Amino acid sequence: MPDTPCTANEASANKPPCSPCCEKPAHLWGRRDVLVGLGWFTVLTGLLASGAGFVRFMFPKVLFEPSNTFKAGYPWEYSVGAVDSRWIRDQRCWIIREPTGIYALSATCTHLGCTPVWLSTEDKFKCPCHGSGFHRDGVNYEGPAPRALERFKIYLADDGQIVVDKGKKFIFEKGGWNNPEGFLVV
Amino acid sequence: MTGIKEKPDTEKQDLTDHIAQSQIWKSIFRHGFTDTQRNRVLQMTAGFLLHTRPVRVWTHGIRLRYTWGAGGLTFLMYVVACITGIVLMFYYRPVPEYAYADMKYLKFDIPFGMFLRNMHRWSAHAMVILVLVHMLRVFLTGSYKKPREFNWVIGVCLLTLTLLLSFTGYLLPWDQLAMWAVTVGTNMARATPFVGHEGPFAEFLPFISPSFDARSFLLGGTLVGPGTLLRFYVLHCVVLPVVTTFLVFVHFYRIRKDGGISGPMKALEEES
Amino acid sequence: MTASGTVSGTALGKAALPDKVHAWPGLLRIEGLVTLVAMIVLCVWSITIDAPLEEPANPSITPNPAKAPWYFLGLQELLVYFDPWIAGVLIPGFCILGLMAIPYLDVNPQGNGYYTLKRRAFALSTFLFGFFGLWIIPIIIGVFFRGPGWNLFWPWEEWDIHKVVSQNNVNLSYLLGIKGYWAEAIFGLVFLGAWFVLPPLMLWQKKAATNPTIKKMGIARYVITAFLFQSMMLVPLKIFARLVLHVKYFLVLPWFNV
Ligand code: HEM
Ligand code: FES
Numbered sequence: 151m152p153d154t155p156c157t158a159n160e161a162s163a164n165k166p167p168c169s170p171c172c173e174k175p176a177h178l179w180g181r182r183d184v185l186v187g188l189g190w191f192t193v194l195t196g197l198l199a200s201g202a203g204f205v206r207f208m209f210p211k212v213l214f215e216p217s218n219t220f221k222a223g224y225p226w227e228y229s230v231g232a233v234d235s236r237w238i239r240d241q242r243c244w245i246i247r248e249p250t251g252i253y254a255l256s257a258t259c260t261h262l263g264c265t266p267v268w269l270s271t272e273d274k275f276k277c278p279c280h281g282s283g284f285h286r287d288g289v290n291y292e293g294p295a296p297r298a299l300e301r302f303k304i305y306l307a308d309d310g311q312i313v314v315d316k317g318k319k320f321i322f323e324k325g326g327w328n329n330p331e332g333f334l335v336v
Numbered sequence: 337m338t339g340i341k342e343k344p345d346t347e348k349q350d351l352t353d354h355i356a357q358s359q360i361w362k363s364i365f366r367h368g369f370t371d372t373q374r375n376r377v378l379q380m381t382a383g384f385l386l387h388t389r390p391v392r393v394w395t396h397g398i399r400l401r402y403t404w405g406a407g408g409l410t411f412l413m414y415v416v417a418c419i420t421g422i423v424l425m426f427y428y429r430p431v432p433e434y435a436y437a438d439m440k441y442l443k444f445d446i447p448f449g450m451f452l453r454n455m456h457r458w459s460a461h462a463m464v465i466l467v468l469v470h471m472l473r474v475f476l477t478g479s480y481k482k483p484r485e486f487n488w489v490i491g492v493c494l495l496t497l498t499l500l501l502s503f504t505g506y507l508l509p510w511d512q513l514a515m516w517a518v519t520v521g522t523n524m525a526r527a528t529p530f531v532g533h534e535g536p537f538a539e540f541l542p543f544i545s546p547s548f549d550a551r552s553f554l555l556g557g558t559l560v561g562p563g564t565l566l567r568f569y570v571l572h573c574v575v576l577p578v579v580t581t582f583l584v585f586v587h588f589y590r591i592r593k594d595g596g597i598s599g600p601m602k603a604l605e606e607e608s
Numbered sequence: 609m610t611a612s613g614t615v616s617g618t619a620l621g622k623a624a625l626p627d628k629v630h631a632w633p634g635l636l637r638i639e640g641l642v643t644l645v646a647m648i649v650l651c652v653w654s655i656t657i658d659a660p661l662e663e664p665a666n667p668s669i670t671p672n673p674a675k676a677p678w679y680f681l682g683l684q685e686l687l688v689y690f691d692p693w694i695a696g697v698l699i700p701g702f703c704i705l706g707l708m709a710i711p712y713l714d715v716n717p718q719g720n721g722y723y724t725l726k727r728r729a730f731a732l733s734t735f736l737f738g739f740f741g742l743w744i745i746p747i748i749i750g751v752f753f754r755g756p757g758w759n760l761f762w763p764w765e766e767w768d769i770h771k772v773v774s775q776n777n778v779n780l781s782y783l784l785g786i787k788g789y790w791a792e793a794i795f796g797l798v799f800l801g802a803w804f805v806l807p808p809l810m811l812w813q814k815k816a817a818t819n820p821t822i823k824k825m826g827i828a829r830y831v832i833t834a835f836l837f838q839s840m841m842l843v844p845l846k847i848f849a850r851l852v853l854h855v856k857y858f859l860v861l862p863w864f865n866v
Contacts (some may be wrong), residue, residue: 209548213557239668257668262523262692264516264670278672278689280522281758292777293758294687296865362830376630389635398635405642412643416650437665444662454654462650464679468739475735478719478728485711492707492762499679506677515665516674520684524696529864535693536864559667600722 211260213271216316225252225336231267233286243314244268246286251335255288256300257328266299275299289322298322301332368592392593394521397597406470409446410498411584413463418577428508430569432562435510460502467498479598486520487590490583497580504572518568526551550583672756681750682743688758689846699843706836710735713833715824735860738840777856780849796859800866803842808834 164256198295222242228234237243242257242265257265264279275284282293303318312334320326327333355361356369367378380391396402427446428438428569471491474480480488526532530541531550538544547560556563559579591597629635662671676684686695718727725732755761756768780799781792812830816822822830849855859866 161602205553208556210556210563213547215559215561239666242668262520262687264520264674265574265668266388266670267672272547276757278670278757279516279674280684294689294691296691371633376632379632380630386632386636389631391631393626393631395629398629398638398640399640403636408639408642409646412646413650416647426807432665439661444659448659450779451654454657454659455650457659458653458657459826472739475739476723476732477721478724478731479684479721481714481717482711483722489708495707496704499616502677502679509661511668511763512662512665512671513660513675515667516670517676517680518674519667520674521680521696522694527691527693528697529693560665563668578624583828598721 188324191304219315221307221314222254222312224313225312226308228252235268238265239316241314241316243316245312245314247336251333252304252312253333254302256302256305256316256319258293258300260290260297261293261295274311301327303331304334305331306334344394344576346596353507389586390596396597396599402599403597404469404473406466406473408465410466410470413459413466413579414584416459417456421573422576424456425573430508430565432565433508435565437506439509439511450556456595460505463498464502465571466494471495477598479483481598484590484594487587487594490587492591494580494583494587497576497583499570501576503578507560507565507568508572515560518564522551522554522560522564525549525554546587657849673758675750675754676763678747678751681754682746685746685750685754686843690845691851693864694866700842702836702839705839709836711831713825713829714835715829716821728842734837734840742840743841776849777854779860780853780855783853783855792860793862796866797858801846804835804838805836817834 153296154218155259163185164282187323190212197230220237221311222237222241222245225247228245230240230247230249234245234247237245239259244255244257246253246255251336257322259266260283261278262281264277266275266282266284268274269276273286275288277283277293277295282290282295284290284295286300290296298321300321305315308328310329316330320329320332365383367382370377371378377391380386380389384584392500405461424442427442427449439453442453455545474488502516503521507514526549527535527538528550530538532538533544533546533551538549546552553556554564554567555561556567612676657854674682683695683700686699689695705861714728714731716731721730721851749760752761752763755765761767769793779792779796784795786792787797808830811834812822816830825833846855849858857865
């Protein structure tokens with residue numbers, strides 16, 4: 151037994167030879183402990199790494215999702231002062247024309263993502279899920295929604311049509327609505 | 337029900353006896369069926385299926401007045417949902433183009449298709465109701481107390497799994513109900529602290545974004561779309577049932593190891 | 609089952625140790641019968657009522673009202689009163705962990721294996737309040753009393769899509785006249801801190817020396833129980849504050865609100 155973990159004291163002559171199973175190790179980090187520790191370390195890092203690998207596996211590098219930009223016709227197609235819902239079905243966004251310009255408002259409730267409805271008689275957007283209400287400029291004023299509806303980037307294409315880029319969002323609370331890209335002056 | 341006969345009747349030798357004496361029958365069931373002490377034990381121990389059950393059980397434990405049968409019924413509903421679910425899988429395709437159409441196909445063109453779909457749906461609802469009732473009964477009888485603490489913990493895991501199974505299944509018909517329940521449900525993940533891109537403290541973790549957070553982990557993208565349907569399908573049909581089945585068996589094993597159904601007498605004994 | 613089917617436990621007399629019966633046929637026959645009845649009920653249910661199937665999924669149109677499956681309507685109800693991560697993540701998480709902790713927090717050995725109200729009054733009333741008051745009743749409200757715009761309707765009332773309910777909720781600090789960003793934040797922290805610390809502390813000071821249950825619990829169990837209990841009671845407190853005082857938040861911080 152070359153590597154019994156006994157101290158010299160313990161292994162006195164009148165004791166039977168120490169066996170690894172029933173004697174205290176000589177010191178805290180004997181060879182056995184190091185090897186066992188190494189073993190556990192390997193197992194745990196292996197598990198951890200495969201866990202991390204799995205998490206990464208669940209996030210594809212490319213997502214096949216609908217394109218973010220769409221052409222929304224010519225500015226004169228929108229009447230001043232109206233909230234236009236023609237793109238709701240396909241693009242989930244309202245186009246609102248004001249005397250000075252046009253903005254595109256996201257139709258995704260900032261609470262939990264339902265699509266609000268425009269109630270023209272009450273001049274507000276109302277979310278059917280938990281009752282959030284938004285003014286026509288998108289600012290929330292009732293219900294659980296934590297912030298205003300987002301606005302999208304909006305600009306004119308070379309052919310004079312309006313282009314809405316839903317990939318770029320402007321958040322009121324972060325000062326995004328001051329960004330000229332979110333408001334098309336006409 | 338008569339008492340136990342210590343000696344089997346031997347006079348009659350009719351057809352049933354003839355079958356029960358045949359080589360085939362005896363090769364399968366190695367014991368008789370006359371109501372003797374010995375056969376009552378053999379019936380439980382000699383076959384594979386019943387040997388997982390105890391041979392003798394507490395008298396109070398089989399009273400419906402005590403258990404309400406709720407745990408057993410929960411399990412029954414789970415089994416029904418598993419079987420009908422497997423049958424539905426023969427027709428259902430977890431792709432947005434087909435999922436909804438397959439529901440209509442099941443309803444209109446497949447004999448008993450709607451019946452099986454109903455059975456799957458209602459057994460799942462019944463399972464949710466019954467698991468709540470079961471938990472209520474276990475609490476009311478204080479059955480979570482020593483030595484059954486851990487089985488209660490397993491039970492809470494089963495309750496969570498039951499709800500998750502229902503939630504993932506809810507998306508599969510790909511109708512309006514499904515879409516919006518899941519949109520709202522998964523958007524809560526978006527608001528989770530740290531791991532959701534709109535949650536508190538996410539701003540301190542720069543790698544968290546709409547396409548890399550707890551929500552897109554569930555959705556397989558930034559929208560409830562094809563990836564979501566497939567993910568929920570795999571969770572609903574494979575991952576969650578496997579975990580649930582495993583824990584149900586641990587739950588049952590623990591009931592036996594914790595001394596069978598809890599009962600008043602042992603408790604009185606302990607208190608005195 | 610006649611008496612002859614039971615195997616008697618001991619000879620301690622009438623109130624003796626419990627008896628056992630053979631699982632076959634005692635238990636298995638009951639299970640078989642219950643299964644039979646349950647399957648008949650399930651079949652009739654499945655023949656008479658069809659599982660719902662609505663319009664195909666459409667990401668642009670949310671049905672009004674958009675209801676989750678009934679067993680989640682309790683949570684959806686909470687969404688009216690709390691921010692999503694609290695209603696959807698924190699509260700369910702607390703429910704699960706709190707339920708799991710029950711056997712390790714309840715030190716009362718009585719009422720194990722029989723129905724009793726007297727011997728575990730606190731445990732039972734707390735659990736039943738949570739189970740019915742905060743779980744089942746919100747589900748019932750969500751199923752039967754919520755209509756378009758998530759407004760409250762009586763079940764017999766016609767759903768009016770244009771029903772206007774004014775909701776002008778303000779923070780508690782504002783109600784009390786506390787102004788200024790940091791003043792409000794500090795007020796909120798003090799308020800919630802007091803909610804979690806004061807009642808348990810007062811009870812501890814009054815009862816710790818005399819009450820045998822609290823003594824037996826020890827400080828660690830007591831603190832955890834008190835924390836979970838106060839967290840649970842925060843839910844009805846907030847609902848009450850919202851409905852009666854129109855309080856939006858108790859605590860407003862740069863990172864999150866409660
Ligand atoms: C899929 C879900 C579940 C199934 C299939 C299931 C099944 C069962 C069954 C068949 C029993 C035997 C007694 C009876 O029928 O009442 C039982 C006992 C028990 N269950 Fe469950 N159960 C489930 C969930 C739960 C939950 C949610 C809890 C608690 C949170 C729980 C805690 C217990 C405990 C502590 C016992 C022992 C009761 C006693 O000895 O009196 N189980 N379970
Ligand atoms: S999703 Fe709009 S209010 Fe909840």
